[in-house]
Amino acid sequence: MDTSQLLKGVLDLAVLAVLDRGDGYGYEVVRGLRAAGLHEVGDASVYGTLRRLYHAGLLTSYVVPSEEGPHRKYYSLNAPGRERLEELAKDWRAFAETMEGLVGAA
């Protein structure tokens, strides 16, 4: 099954969940999602999602200069972001339970 379609609906939740473990820059979030088993998520989708959540006021950002390599823009969950994460997580659990009830017997 192509999980990229399923991912679209829950990418916000996934990104917020990764950032809930700790601040991170774009590629760190990509790696966090991959490490969690979401291999099909596109790099550009993660960067775009971060920009959208940032513009929605759910994330704050700060730049950390580095000696070698690029400066990193870190994203961090703020209070509205945490609220949103809880909402989405609740929705997800209810949805997963419903789906499990539906397909569990299959």
Add this chain to the structure above:
Amino acid sequence: MSDDGTTQARTTTQLSGPAEEYLDGVRAALADLPGPEVAEILDEVRAHLADLTTELGGDPGTEELTARLGPPDAYADELRAAAGYPAAPGPEGRPRHGIARLAVAALVVSTLLLASGLLAGEPGAILLGLLLAALGLPVVARGGRGPASISALPEVRRLAAHRPAPGTPGAMVLDFLASLQPAWWVARAFAAAALVVGVLAGIGLGAVLLVGVLAVPVSVWVGRRSRRDRRWLWPVVPLNALAAVVLFGLLADGLTGSYPSPASQSHPAVYQSGLWQDGEREIRDIRPVDAAGNPLSDVYLFDQDGRPIDTSGGAECAHNGDGRLSTGVESNAPYPRGTWDYDPITGECRHVPPGPLVVAVPTTPTSTAGATAGPTATAAPGAGATTAPPPTTAAAPTTAAPEGGPTTAPPPVPPTR
């Protein structure tokens, strides 16, 4: 939120050749987005490419980057979709901006021209507005591409970005206004009816209402249609503006009590019953005299088309409530007829027979009577002077004559023309 330091980041990182090319590709594909946002994104993409370069062994080729990320265009599209940016304009989007802008300008200007032309009763402006609208409409209506190119205009997009977010008071006001839309559909149908009836057939409240009722289903249909197919908005929005102007005009007219049609503004001469000289002097009776100034009786008068001339229409009291002539008032009687007026004492409508009248007959060189006898004017006895109404005098210094007697001739008074 601290977004400082991005400028630094932009200058300190040097990418490898293929990665820099890839970044250029992404930059080009995002060129239509606002500059500061693009700069922010590209900083992150640059860092992303730097990380990938490290991950891929320090010197990846273009193929390796593309294999991992997809081509720059696809990367940009994916980023747009996830970030909620508007989709990229088509390859022809940029050169089309000029045409789209012209089309919008033509529609806006034509709306203004139509509205002001209508208000000022200036047919030239209305015609020019229609012409401009005809020029602008095909561009926006063309095969679905037109409106896309218009919604891709940076200024249109900026407007769209300023829409209030859901839940804010601004959005609630907008939602409320949107819920009034069906009422507007009805209102504009009547505005269109007033416009059409006013222009084609003059004024008639009944006709406006009838055409309005017929126009309502059409208006509602167009409204529902333009909800589904936004392309309809381009012709509908200017027409809406026009309808708003008409409604505004109707309301203003209604408040000031004049005729309920914009057409009344372009035709200020209001219908007046009776016979009028130059629209300001009412002619209530006609007193024919011959070239020598002798009064004539039992004269029938006709206009240039042979239709009888009737002065009785102007006498207010000569009409019943329903507009018909009162008994005793004949619209086909010979002149002079006398007049009808309210009796100052009883208040009843009564017939005032034509009294004695002295008129000055103009002297003309060709007139035999005037040439030989010099200026003459004769006092005429009243045609049927039974009662004694005050003698009526006309024209210049004249003296009222005693009944039946001739008077001295006053100096000739040329007609005041």
